[in-house]
Amino acid sequence: MDHSPSRHGQWSSRLAFILAATGSAVGLGNIWKFPYITGENGGSAFVLVYLLCVAALGVPLMMAEVMLGRYGKQTPINTMRMLAKKAQAGQGWQFLGWAGTLAGFLILTYYSVIGGWTLGYVFYAVSGRFSGLSGEGASGLFGNFVGSPLVQVGWHTVFMLMTMWIISRGVRRGLEKAVTTLMPALVVLLLIMVGYAMTTGFFLKGVAFLFTPDFSHFSETSMLTAMGHAFFTLSLGMGAIMMYGAYVPETTSIGTTSLVIAIVDTVVALLAGLAIFPIVFAHGLEPGAGPSLIFETLPVAFGDIAGGTLLGTLFFVLLMIAAWTSSISLVEPAVTMLIERFNVTRLQASAWVGLTAWLLGFATAFSFNVWSEVTVLGMTFFDHLDFLTSNLMLPLGGVGIAMFAGWCMTTESTRTALGLHQGPWYSLWLFLIRFVAPVAVSIVLLHAVGAF
Numbered sequence: 001m002d003h004s005p006s007r008h009g010q011w012s013s014r015l016a017f018i019l020a021a022t023g024s025a026v027g028l029g030n031i032w033k034f035p036y037i038t039g040e041n042g043g044s045a046f047v048l049v050y051l052l053c054v055a056a057l058g059v060p061l062m063m064a065e066v067m068l069g070r071y072g073k074q075t076p077i078n079t080m081r082m083l084a085k086k087a088q089a090g091q092g093w094q095f096l097g098w099a100g101t102l103a104g105f106l107i108l109t110y111y112s113v114i115g116g117w118t119l120g121y122v123f124y125a126v127s128g129r130f131s132g133l134s135g136e137g138a139s140g141l142f143g144n145f146v147g148s149p150l151v152q153v154g155w156h157t158v159f160m161l162m163t164m165w166i167i168s169r170g171v172r173r174g175l176e177k178a179v180t181t182l183m184p185a186l187v188v189l190l191l192i193m194v195g196y197a198m199t200t201g202f203f204l205k206g207v208a209f210l211f212t213p214d215f216s217h218f219s220e221t222s223m224l225t226a227m228g229h230a231f232f233t234l235s236l237g238m239g240a241i242m243m244y245g246a247y248v249p250e251t252t253s254i255g256t257t258s259l260v261i262a263i264v265d266t267v268v269a270l271l272a273g274l275a276i277f278p279i280v281f282a283h284g285l286e287p288g289a290g291p292s293l294i295f296e297t298l299p300v301a302f303g304d305i306a307g308g309t310l311l312g313t314l315f316f317v318l319l320m321i322a323a324w325t326s327s328i329s330l331v332e333p334a335v336t337m338l339i340e341r342f343n344v345t346r347l348q349a350s351a352w353v354g355l356t357a358w359l360l361g362f363a364t365a366f367s368f369n370v371w372s373e374v375t376v377l378g379m380t381f382f383d384h385l386d387f388l389t390s391n392l393m394l395p396l397g398g399v400g401i402a403m404f405a406g407w408c409m410t411t412e413s414t415r416t417a418l419g420l421h422q423g424p425w426y427s428l429w430l431f432l433i434r435f436v437a438p439v440a441v442s443i444v445l446l447h448a449v450g451a452f
C-alpha cells in the first residue's frame, strides 16, 4: 500500500480527522432536518428505524468509505477508478464517484439556502426580535422571512461565499481550522436548550413523542425517509467521507473513529429533538410543521428566558457553523475533481463550483415564496431535490460503495486497509456490508415504490 499522503493534503492528527468528519456529519441534518422529519413522520417509530439504520448501515458504511478514501487518496471518482482496476472489476464502478460528486453538489444548492436561514436568524437574535415572542409571533416572523425572495437569495449568497472561501483555502488552513473549537461549543448550547425544555412542563411529552413506540403515523415513505436520513446525517453515500478519508493518516483506527463520529452525530440529533419537541407541545405548535419547525420553536424559548438574546445569538451562530462545516464537505469532491481533471487552481475550481451551485440554489430559495405553488405531485422543487438526493441518491450510492468494498475487493485487502485482524469485528463488518446493506436498502426502496 502507498503510504505517502494525498496530493490534496493530510489531516494533522487523528483528532483533526474526527473533528472534520464530525463537522461534516453534524449539521443542518441533525438540528433542522431530524426534528422536522421526525415530527412529520409521527415521532418514535421513525426514530427507531433511523437509529437502526445508523447502527446497521451507517457505521459499517462509514468504515468502508474512510477505508476506500485512505486507500485511494484521491477524489472519489479517481479512487473508485483506481481501486476498480486493482480489483480487476469493471470501470463502471467509477460511476459511483460521479454520482456521488453530483449528489453532493445538488445537496449544496439547497443546503446553502437553509444555511442562509441560520445567518438571517443570527441577525434576528442579535437585534432582540425574539423577546416576548409567542408561538404565533414566531411563525409570523418566519413566514415573512422566507416569504421574501430577495432576502432568501441575499442570505444564500452570503452562505455560499463563506463556503467557497473556506474551500479555496484547502484542507489544513481551511477545513481543519474551522471545526476544532466550534463543535464542542454547539453541544454545550444544545444542553442548555434541553435544560430549558425541561422547565416547560412538557418535557416528558417530548420524550414520549420521541421514544414511545407508535407506528400509527408511520408510512412506507417514512421508512425510506428514515433510512435516507441515516445516510444524509452521517454524510454517507456520496463520497464526502471518502474524500475526507483520503486525508487520514495511516495510524488512525478506522473502526473506533467511525463509531465515535456516528455516536456524536446521533447524540446531537437526539438532543435537538429533546430541546425542540417540549417547546412545540408547550406552545401548541405543530410537530409536523415541516422545514420551519426549529425556526418557529426555538425563538419562542429564547424570547422567554433571561439572557435569551445572547443565548439565541450564540445558538444560531453555532448552527450556522455546523452548517458551514458540512457544506464544505459537500463540495470538496467536486472541487478536487476539477483540480485533478482540468489542472485549475483551488481558487478557480471553488469559484466555478460555487457559482453554479449558487445559481441552481435560486430554485430552492424560490420554493418557499414565488414558486411555492409550483408543485409536481404536491411537492415543490426543494421537496423533490431533497427526496432525490437523500432518499434515492445517497442510499443507492451507499449500497454501491458497500458492494464494491464487500464483493469486489479481496477480504485480504479490506482487512489490511481497515487495520482489523481476522476476528469477530471484521466478520461482522463484512456481513453488514455484503448482505445487510444491499438487502435492507433494496427492501426499503421497493417497499416505498409499492412493489410489495
Ligand code: PHE
Residues within 6 Å of the ligand: 024, 025, 026, 027, 028, 029, 030, 104, 107, 231, 232, 233, 234, 235, 236, 238, 240, 326, 327, 329, 330
Ligand atoms: N451530514 C450533513 C448534515 O447532517 C449533511 C451532509 C450530507 C454533508 C452529505 C455532507 C454529505 O447536515
